């Protein structure tokens with residue numbers, strides 16, 4: 199797999215969807231149960247796509263694909279998501 203950046207790379211793309219700063223949101227990994235801020239996740243970027251993996255066990259937490267008219271997001275690797283208000 200290619201090199202990754204940290205979860206701060208999600209600030210723009212996820213904030214467009216959730217309308218808040220998602221880097222301070224915390225997620226619970228379906229693979230290992232770790233609860234951490236999304237900013238700690240490992241983010242693999244491709245043109246128009248973000249693959250977000252758990253920093254502990256490498257489970258895919260989030261897949262985000264952007265097109266010109268919609269966003270497709272898969273949260274299958276998260277069993278919970280806590281979003282600050």
Ligand SMILES: [Zn+2]
Pocket residue numbers: 227228229230231232252253254255256257
């Ligand atoms: Zn994990």
